[in-house]
Amino acid sequence: MxxxxxxxxxxxxxxxxxxxxxxxxxxxxxxxxxxxxxxxADVAMQVEQAVRDQGAVPATIAVIxxxxxxxxxxxxxxxxxxxxxxVKAASRDLGACIVKGLTAGTTVSAxxxxxxxxxxxxxxxxGIGGVHRGDGMDVSADLTELACTDVLVVCAGVKSILDxxxxxxxxxxxxxxxxxxxxxxxxAFYTAQSGVTAGERFDDARDIAAVWAANRAVGLGTGMxxxxxxxAEHALDAREIxxxxxxxxxxxxxxxxxxxxVTPFLLGRLNAVTEGKALGANxxxxxxxxxxxxxxxVAAVG
Amino acid sequence: MxxxxxxxxxxxxxxxxxxxxxxxxxxxxxxxxxxxxxxxADVAMQVEQAVRDQGAVPATIAVIxxxxxxxxxxxxxxxxxxxxxxVKAASRDLGACIVKGLTAGTTVSAxxxxxxxxxxxxxxxxGIGGVHRGDGMDVSADLTELACTDVLVVCAGVKSILDxxxxxxxxxxxxxxxxxxxxxxxxAFYTAQSGVTAGERFDDARDIAAVWAANRAVGLGTGMxxxxxxxAEHALDAREIxxxxxxxxxxxxxxxxxxxxVTPFLLGRLNAVTEGKALGANxxxxxxxxxxxxxxxVAAVG
Amino acid sequence: MxxxxxxxxxxxxxxxxxxxxxxxxxxxxxxxxxxxxxxxADVAMQVEQAVRDQGAVPATIAVIxxxxxxxxxxxxxxxxxxxxxxVKAASRDLGACIVKGLTAGTTVSAxxxxxxxxxxxxxxxxGIGGVHRGDGMDVSADLTELACTDVLVVCAGVKSILDxxxxxxxxxxxxxxxxxxxxxxxxAFYTAQSGVTAGERFDDARDIAAVWAANRAVGLGTGMxxxxxxxAEHALDAREIxxxxxxxxxxxxxxxxxxxxVTPFLLGRLNAVTEGKALGANxxxxxxxxxxxxxxxVAAVG
Ligand SMILES: [Mn+2]
Ligand SMILES: [Mn+2]
Ligand SMILES: [Mn+2]
Numbered sequence: 001m002x003x004x005x006x007x008x009x010x011x012x013x014x015x016x017x018x019x020x021x022x023x024x025x026x027x028x029x030x031x032x033x034x035x036x037x038x039x040x041a042d043v044a045m046q047v048e049q050a051v052r053d054q055g056a057v058p059a060t061i062a063v064i065x066x067x068x069x070x071x072x073x074x075x076x077x078x079x080x081x082x083x084x085x086x087v088k089a090a091s092r093d094l095g096a097c098i099v100k101g102l103t104a105g106t107t108v109s110a111x112x113x114x115x116x117x118x119x120x121x122x123x124x125x126x127g128i129g130g131v132h133r134g135d136g137m138d139v140s141a142d143l144t145e146l147a148c149t150d151v152l153v154v155c156a157g158v159k160s161i162l163d164x165x166x167x168x169x170x171x172x173x174x175x176x177x178x179x180x181x182x183x184x185x186x187x188a189f190y191t192a193q194s195g196v197t198a199g200e201r202f203d204d205a206r207d208i209a210a211v212w213a214a215n216r217a218v219g220l221g222t223g224m225x226x227x228x229x230x231x232a233e234h235a236l237d238a239r240e241i242x243x244x245x246x247x248x249x250x251x252x253x254x255x256x257x258x259x260x261x262v263t264p265f266l267l268g269r270l271n272a273v274t275e276g277k278a279l280g281a282n283x284x285x286x287x288x289x290x291x292x293x294x295x296x297x298v299a300a301v302g
Numbered sequence: 303m304x305x306x307x308x309x310x311x312x313x314x315x316x317x318x319x320x321x322x323x324x325x326x327x328x329x330x331x332x333x334x335x336x337x338x339x340x341x342x343a344d345v346a347m348q349v350e351q352a353v354r355d356q357g358a359v360p361a362t363i364a365v366i367x368x369x370x371x372x373x374x375x376x377x378x379x380x381x382x383x384x385x386x387x388x389v390k391a392a393s394r395d396l397g398a399c400i401v402k403g404l405t406a407g408t409t410v411s412a413x414x415x416x417x418x419x420x421x422x423x424x425x426x427x428x429g430i431g432g433v434h435r436g437d438g439m440d441v442s443a444d445l446t447e448l449a450c451t452d453v454l455v456v457c458a459g460v461k462s463i464l465d466x467x468x469x470x471x472x473x474x475x476x477x478x479x480x481x482x483x484x485x486x487x488x489x490a491f492y493t494a495q496s497g498v499t500a501g502e503r504f505d506d507a508r509d510i511a512a513v514w515a516a517n518r519a520v521g522l523g524t525g526m527x528x529x530x531x532x533x534a535e536h537a538l539d540a541r542e543i544x545x546x547x548x549x550x551x552x553x554x555x556x557x558x559x560x561x562x563x564v565t566p567f568l569l570g571r572l573n574a575v576t577e578g579k580a581l582g583a584n585x586x587x588x589x590x591x592x593x594x595x596x597x598x599x600v601a602a603v604g
Numbered sequence: 605m606x607x608x609x610x611x612x613x614x615x616x617x618x619x620x621x622x623x624x625x626x627x628x629x630x631x632x633x634x635x636x637x638x639x640x641x642x643x644x645a646d647v648a649m650q651v652e653q654a655v656r657d658q659g660a661v662p663a664t665i666a667v668i669x670x671x672x673x674x675x676x677x678x679x680x681x682x683x684x685x686x687x688x689x690x691v692k693a694a695s696r697d698l699g700a701c702i703v704k705g706l707t708a709g710t711t712v713s714a715x716x717x718x719x720x721x722x723x724x725x726x727x728x729x730x731g732i733g734g735v736h737r738g739d740g741m742d743v744s745a746d747l748t749e750l751a752c753t754d755v756l757v758v759c760a761g762v763k764s765i766l767d768x769x770x771x772x773x774x775x776x777x778x779x780x781x782x783x784x785x786x787x788x789x790x791x792a793f794y795t796a797q798s799g800v801t802a803g804e805r806f807d808d809a810r811d812i813a814a815v816w817a818a819n820r821a822v823g824l825g826t827g828m829x830x831x832x833x834x835x836a837e838h839a840l841d842a843r844e845i846x847x848x849x850x851x852x853x854x855x856x857x858x859x860x861x862x863x864x865x866v867t868p869f870l871l872g873r874l875n876a877v878t879e880g881k882a883l884g885a886n887x888x889x890x891x892x893x894x895x896x897x898x899x900x901x902v903a904a905v906g
Pocket of ligand 1: 138139140773776
């Protein structure tokens with residue numbers, strides 16, 4: 001039997017888990033690759049506070065010098081936020097990060113994997129990966145991790161630059177349960193409306209926690225996705241942001257930007273065109289997800 | 303460790319499983335969504351009798367007021383057959399059904415999941431889901447459940463409105479063993495001929511039971527598909543039914559029927575055009591599958 | 605609990621495993637279906653010797669009269685090499701082979717499955733299956749086996765007739781870690797250059813063994829792919845072999861060759877056009893992979 005890797009936990013996280021109290025995992029590519037310094041470090045602290053405000057303990061997850069970590073010190077957050085040598089790790093990259101002693105921000109798949117190792121069942125992020133627009137065979141490993149790792153992920157939808165209907169179809173094929181919080185329509189990251197109905201609607205975090213427990217008990221073996229629409233007061237104009245994304249995708253294509261460079265390129269572009277409104281909305285939806293994840297985690301242990 | 307959900311079993315099913323006797327799982331969307339009342343209730347009883355005639359115990363599977371059930375009372379069958387509030391549940395929907403206390407007919411994926419929880423290894427249905435025609439990225443969760451849940455499924459092929467060659471390809475990719483009973487060609491639901499050769503041919507139910515045991519023992523971790531051609535005397539004319547399906551698909555498209563509404567729309571249409579012959583063939587192939595599943599289940603415990 | 609199938613091992617393999625010494629699994633379709641007699645038997649012996657030269661024990665894997673075997677006698681190798689009744693088995697075919705008492709060369713998926721049953725963690729082959737050119741929905745079960753069976757596979761890339769970028773994309777989606785040995789570029793079987801950068805570069809077999817152990821310890825549940833470029837002195841001219849493959853694929857299409865017949869047809873054609881240089885390169889890259897696998901296996905137990 002393979003011995004599983006130890007996850008290095010902060011005292012706060014270790015104590016909460018030992019006592020059976022609510023813990024919420026948080027990802028770190030938003031710190032290392034998602035926002036400019038020093039905004040990224042500030043936001044990381046605000047997101048942790050949003051979890052605490054609901055009575056749960058935040059466990060920001062990352063790889064620090066080859067060590068899987070759940071619960072970071074302010075110094076570690078600053079390092080992720082500032083250091084240009086920080087890489088981006090998906091779940092399949094973790095072994096190489098450990099051996100090479102790398103420091104990495106963890107994507108949704110890697111954060112789910114480390115959360116599962118640490119015994120943390122609820123995780124908040126901004127948006128998950130999915131099926132790429134135009135190329136339906138380019139599919140994020142986030143979906144595969146959701147299909148095989150039993151962690152509940154709260155998001156505001158799939159990343160805005162992806163194909164929403166195809167991603168929803170893939171989640172159905174992969175048997176990943178989808179819940180939508182307080183709405184009938186699946187949200188579209190910067191806006192609440194995607195035009196697609198998908199998943200079961202729930203208006204109470206306690207019901208979501210109960211469904212999560214029931215899904216585990218029927219032996220699905222999957223995670224669960226909770227889609228939490230961005231609050232109306234922070235949502236962007238659907239038509240405007242849609243056109244901006246289309247233009248940014250065309251620009252990426254024209255400039256030959258590909259692979260891992262596409263997402264940062266597009267985010268930079270969206271931000272420039274919207275004069276920072278895209279970044280502001282992104283921060284608000286992450287905070288909103290952290291609050292809902294906190295409530296679900298509290299209900300799950302209650 | 304998560305405690306698995308209890309499946310509520312009829313005394314007959316519970317006793318048979320406790321004594322190591324042959325049990326065959328049966329699905330219930332055929333009752334709740336597949337046929338009109340009162341034919342659906344009659345057929346459900348005939349299918350159970352077909353299993354009994356082979357010396358096995360039938361376990362019709364459904365969700366009744368949020369309780370997973372294997373082995374239904376006549377009252378429960380009638381409720382599934384008549385009540386318009388009955389939903390359709392795939393495996394990923396079971397958690398929500400439990401929490402909401404819903405009554406649901408179970409699709410192939412959900413029936414496999416509940417059968418696995420109850421310890422039932424053989425299951426008979428009409429046709430399984432697969433890859434949709436025209437949109438190869440729209441793939442039924444039935445295939446994913448077959449890829450990860452060790453239940454043997456006896457069917458007459460894939461649902462007639464799907465893409466047979468692509469579904470066979472997907473089963474190969476997913477490592478799901480396919481056996482064809484008494485024929486070289488993979489069957490096409492309403493007819494025995496699909497024009498596609500796929501899977502190993504077996505002419506004896508005992509050999510299929512032996513292969514099923516061998517597949518489990520090599521640790522595949524998948525289910526197994528047994529394709530059982532509709533008997534010649536009940537088969538429809540291949541060219542006629544093919545043209546009818548094509549026309550029905552075009553009509554669905556023209557009328558904007560989509561998602562979960564497509565299958566009932568098409569079945570209704572096929573039935574109307576064939577003046578009930580499609581429904582008659584459907585019933586005969588289900589009975590034929592129940593008989594073969596009964597023989598396989600008896601061989602498996604023998 | 606299902607009892608797993610016993611794998612019949614040679615004394616050498618059984619002793620090495622019992623003593624915790626390095627063992628390398630080898631596949632056998634290269635013997636049964638990959639090369640003409642008597643070259644195939646000679647090469648099988650050379651490949652075993654290449655593993656031994658690194659201090660590891662070779663375990664050639666096949667099914668002999670329905671028995672899963674790891675470590676073959678010279679007679680068994682000769683039988684695989686000469687007998688025209690030998691079939692080709694993927695992992696999902698193993699149950700039928702056992703029940704029917706067949707003798708089979710094992711593909712990458714079946715070899716991985718049997719290696720896992722036998723407790724062998726490192727495996728050398730020529731090229732793995734992947735996504736077919738032209739039809740992105742025709743995907744080899746090798747990729748699914750890599751996604752769910754924890755065996756490390758050393759290859760010289762994907763089979764030359766497949767779509768390399770799409771296969772690399774699928775490995776990323778499926779969360780299969782990819783290491784490239786001694787190069788930045790993912791190799792293209794007959795040549796070292798594919799034009800695609802993918803996976804982590806490692807220059808030391810011990811680092812690959814360490815990453816492999818780390819991947820297992822994070823609970824990925826997948827295998828791992830090590831791409832080992834063909835040595836420059838044995839590589840074919842990239843442009844020439846590319847054009848030859850394109851012509852051979854067109855010929856297969858024109859002559860209506862399909863399914864399992866495509867690979868042997870193409871290999872025969874490549875060989876004829878290159879006057880045996882394709883076969884020579886194939887042999888050299890398999891030997892090269894056996895040596896690297898031997899070093900990784902030694903490092904893994906060291
Ligand atoms: Mn991708
Ligand atoms: Mn679908
Ligand atoms: Mn194929």
